[in-house]
Every structure is written in C-alpha cells, then in structure tokens.
Amino acid sequence: MAKSRMQSRAVEAIVLDEDHMKQEEAEETLDESGDPLEESGRTVDSSDEEIEESVADDIARFEESFSGINSRFRLINRIGEGTFSTVYKAEDLEYNQYRNNWDIDEQEKRKWSSPGHRRRNSRRPHYVAIKKIYVTSSPMRIFNELELLYDLRGSDSVCPLITAFRHLDQVVAVLPYFQHRDFREYYRDMKVPEMRLYFRSLFTALRHVHSKKILHRDIKPTNFLYNPAQSRGVLVDFGLAERLGTEWQQCACTLGAEERSYRVSHSVYAQTQHRPSCYPKNDNRSSRRANRAGTRGFRAPEVLLKCTQQNTSIDMWSAGVILLTLLSRRFPFFHSQDDIDALLEITTIVGRKKMKETSLLHGQVFETNIPTYSDNGHSFEKIILWCTSRSSDKNSGVKKELEDDEKEAVEFLYELLECDPAKRITAKKALEHPFLTKDYEGSEDEDDNFDLVDV
Missing domain, CATH: 3.30.200.20 (Phosphorylase Kinase; domain 1)
Known part of the structure; x- marks a missing residue:
C-alpha cells in the first residue's frame, strides 16, 4: 500500500534546533x-x-x-x-x-478513467x-x-x-x-x-x-x-506570512472613537497646530517599529504608517491594487522607491484630507506642502479613463464614461482600496459581493456554487 509522503519522510523532513533559533538575532522589520x-x-x-x-x-x-x-x-x-x-x-x-x-x-x-486504469x-x-x-x-x-x-x-x-x-x-x-x-x-x-x-x-x-x-x-x-x-x-510563496497577532502592540486604530479623539486632542501634534510648520526641538518619544514586509506598490496604508496591529485586511488592499492594475492596464500601478513616496502616490488618489484622517487613525501625522495634491483627490473612474486614454474631449463636449461592467468593478474596487482597515471588505464578504457572484446567478447546478459555503 502506498505510504503517506509526509509520514514516511518524517525523518528526512526539516528539523530545526530550537536553541539555534533562539540564538538568531531578530531580523529587520522591513x-x-x-x-x-x-x-x-x-x-x-x-x-x-x-x-x-x-x-x-x-x-x-x-x-x-x-x-x-x-x-x-x-x-x-x-x-x-x-x-x-x-x-x-x-x-x-x-x-x-x-x-x-x-x-x-x-x-x-x-x-x-476506468477502474482498471486507476489500479495501474x-x-x-x-x-x-x-x-x-x-x-x-x-x-x-x-x-x-x-x-x-x-x-x-x-x-x-x-x-x-x-x-x-x-x-x-x-x-x-x-x-x-x-x-x-x-x-x-x-x-x-x-x-x-x-x-x-x-x-x-x-x-x-x-x-x-x-x-x-x-x-x-x-x-x-x-x-x-x-x-x-x-x-x-x-x-504561493508564504515566506513573509505570519500568524495574526504576531508581535502586536496597541495601535490607536483599535481604540474607540472617543478615546482616539481624546488622545489626538492632547497630543504633541495638537499643541503645535497653531504654529505653522512647528515641531518639537527635543522630541523624546521613541520611534515606532512595525512589520513592513511586502512588495513596493502593494503595501496597504496601515503598513506604510507602521500600524502595530496589522491584520488580514492588508492582503485585501494588495488584491485591490491588482484589480486597479487590470482596470487601468498599468503594471505596476504604484512604483515608489520608499514608504514616503508610496504614501504620496496613494494621496494623489484619495486626497490630502483622507490621508490625514488615515494617519491620525494610526496615531501618526501626515503633512505635505506639495500644491498639486488636492484635498479630495480623484475618483477611480476618472483615473481609469485617464490610464486607458478615454478622457473627455473638451472641444467636442462629449463626456466619456466607463462601461457598465467596469462600473461594477470600480464599485468593488472602492471596498478593497478603503484606507480604514476596519471598513475594508473581507475575503468572505468579497466572495458574496455582486461583482463576483454575477456570473453564477441563475445557475441550476448546485455544484457551481459549492465554494460559497464558508470554510
């Protein structure tokens, strides 16, 4: 009888010495x-x-x-x-x-195959x-x-x-x-x-x-x-994966609205708001360290802002970037060299107001004096039209719009690229979203919908 590969090769399978692992220095967070x-x-x-x-x-x-x-x-x-x-x-x-x-x-x-063929x-x-x-x-x-x-x-x-x-x-x-x-x-x-x-x-x-x-x-x-x-x-590739809650420290994003508002109003940031471009001369606060693993262009805002309680929603943001790539026909869509540039790229879309709110959500402050960044940013509809060379012609007066199925995709995109991780759609809810279930509606074969059942 055939042997189970995981059992029969248990002796050959990798075994790591716990003492050796403890002696390893902590790896860089990036x-x-x-x-x-x-x-x-x-x-x-x-x-x-x-x-x-x-x-x-x-x-x-x-x-x-x-x-x-x-x-x-x-x-x-x-x-x-x-x-x-x-x-x-x-x-x-x-x-x-x-x-x-x-x-x-x-x-x-x-x-x-036939029973005889299965035995061979x-x-x-x-x-x-x-x-x-x-x-x-x-x-x-x-x-x-x-x-x-x-x-x-x-x-x-x-x-x-x-x-x-x-x-x-x-x-x-x-x-x-x-x-x-x-x-x-x-x-x-x-x-x-x-x-x-x-x-x-x-x-x-x-x-x-x-x-x-x-x-x-x-x-x-x-x-x-x-x-x-x-x-x-x-x-594939779980080389950077980790379990939920690994090395967590409290982040402001997990606090209630009243508690978070109180902390912001009594912070160093609030004390310097009446002074333009003013920062403490001697800042004794320790720097924040958080896991920033991933690939440039696919990191969620909370990763860039060093949230210390990151959860599975960071994967949903990255999936949203893939959808934006497909709709815009641009790859890679974001191509920054560091975290600051990455935040500015996202700010171009969501606007300065939204990015400031997102930063305060995680106990950080976002400020920029670049005049080309608007307060409200740009809609995904407009960005996709720009990227696919379908911008409206002012001379002809014809306003170009997305196709109906593209509009459905953009509606789904907004739920994936939501800056607040608590409001971002989950994988389970995504599978129930009309954008993904539309092709399966009206099917009489129950097997077509077998994986809609939650694991």
Whole structure:
C-alpha cells in the first residue's frame, strides 16, 4: 500500500534546533520582496524545454551541493527567482511510491478513467516545484514558512507543502508544479468577466488563509499562479506570512472613537497646530517599529504608517491594487522607491484630507506642502479613463464614461482600496459581493456554487 509522503519522510523532513533559533538575532522589520517587474512568472508544459547555459550551470551546482537530490528528482529548469529563494521545475522520480493527494490534475484524470486504469500506476512524468531557500534566510523564517504551509493544507487554491529536506545548511521545500501564465502576458487584455473569475479564485484562497488567522503579507500577481485557460489560480510563496497577532502592540486604530479623539486632542501634534510648520526641538518619544514586509506598490496604508496591529485586511488592499492594475492596464500601478513616496502616490488618489484622517487613525501625522495634491483627490473612474486614454474631449463636449461592467468593478474596487482597515471588505464578504457572484446567478447546478459555503 502506498505510504503517506509526509509520514514516511518524517525523518528526512526539516528539523530545526530550537536553541539555534533562539540564538538568531531578530531580523529587520522591513522584508522587501522582489520587484514585480523583475520576477519571472510563467511555466510551460514541456519536460524537454531548452535552458540557458547559465541556468544549466546553476542546476549543476545545486545538484552537486545538495547530496542525494538526483535520486529523488530530475531537475529540468529554473522557473522562478526571488529575493529569498529560487524555484526549479523537476520530475518526481518517486511519485508512484507515495499517496499524492495534493495532485489535483491527477485526481481529475482518475475520476474519469476506468477502474482498471486507476489500479495501474501512471507512467507519465509527474512534475513538482523545488524551492531552494537561500542560506541567508534565518532558521526561524524557514521554519515559519514550512509550518504555515502545512497548516494551510486542504485547499485547492493554496499551494500545499509536499515535503521538505535539509542537507547541511541548505533547505529545500517540495511543492506542486502549477501550469500558469505570466501576468504581464494577459493583464492588458483581460476583460471584466475574466476578472471576476480571477478574483473569485484569489479570494477563495485568501478566505482559506484568513480563516486560519494567517496573513500572507505579499499578495501580488507573481504570487498568484493563474491559468486563464482553466480559470484557476493557486496562492504561493508564504515566506513573509505570519500568524495574526504576531508581535502586536496597541495601535490607536483599535481604540474607540472617543478615546482616539481624546488622545489626538492632547497630543504633541495638537499643541503645535497653531504654529505653522512647528515641531518639537527635543522630541523624546521613541520611534515606532512595525512589520513592513511586502512588495513596493502593494503595501496597504496601515503598513506604510507602521500600524502595530496589522491584520488580514492588508492582503485585501494588495488584491485591490491588482484589480486597479487590470482596470487601468498599468503594471505596476504604484512604483515608489520608499514608504514616503508610496504614501504620496496613494494621496494623489484619495486626497490630502483622507490621508490625514488615515494617519491620525494610526496615531501618526501626515503633512505635505506639495500644491498639486488636492484635498479630495480623484475618483477611480476618472483615473481609469485617464490610464486607458478615454478622457473627455473638451472641444467636442462629449463626456466619456466607463462601461457598465467596469462600473461594477470600480464599485468593488472602492471596498478593497478603503484606507480604514476596519471598513475594508473581507475575503468572505468579497466572495458574496455582486461583482463576483454575477456570473453564477441563475445557475441550476448546485455544484457551481459549492465554494460559497464558508470554510
């Protein structure tokens, strides 16, 4: 009888020395993920594709340094490279020796095959993704990622962990190999009905992740492997993820309105309001430290403002940025170099008044004297028309407007890109939103709506 891979490889699975982890120094709070423009994000369905000489040399060095990897897997190509790891496509040479409940495609094929065929082991090659985690990553970071992946098993929309190995100071995680297309190949051509399917798949994954009280912290197109042909995507890369409540300290955003108003009125900020551009000469207040992990352009306002009680709503903001990217046909939409520039980019849209309110919500002060920033900002409708070259012509007097389905998408976008995290829509509510359920209305097949049931 086939053995369970997680059980049979328990001896080989990564085991970290707790004393060694305690000796590791605390990592920097800023965990910058890779630039979305520089990350690779496409796979091809071929086991014999040609590879570059540099990639072949890289694979050879990996096989030489990681003892025994050749006996289990045949490395084929490098399919991803990020800040903390490199991912390779490989053939699983021991596939038929284990129970592979993670293989969705194989389960679908077996469902429609004859009983005799089911009893025979599949002779076709089976591929996996091998994630080589760089030795510069701390043991605690590696252990956290593998533990979260194990806890998130059971969802077809979240990449499961098959197994993990360690050799000396190197760690590799074995993950399913998913066919998908590079986001840059289709984001300009995706129609609104296709966007509904994309985000239905993404929020199904986020609903499962958030139900486990886990923050992904790095939602972006290259971390959601989407196959437009199948209308199915898989959420990957939990290297920056963490559990809800990790290293929390009280933030003003969790206080009641009266308490927060009292604190603002008795703050140093309130005492200096009657003096233009006045700041304390000797400010003895300690600087605020908070987790700012993620990718430039996809961080929520509360992350940029160093909120110390961040929750799952930060992933919803990042998903909103993806929707704005699709509607505007601009990628990346936000492309700031630091947190200050990122706040100013958001201010351009929401306006100075909204950004000041958002900053005070988290006990921070936002001030800018740049005259081009208006108090009320600009609507998403206007921004999308600008970006898609549909601005109204003053000479002709014709006012251009969004299509009806685009207006529905923008209505949904406002709920995702809400500056107040307490008012931002959740993944569960997003799946119930008319924008995502419209294509499923009137369906007589109950199976079409099976994943509307809460996890």
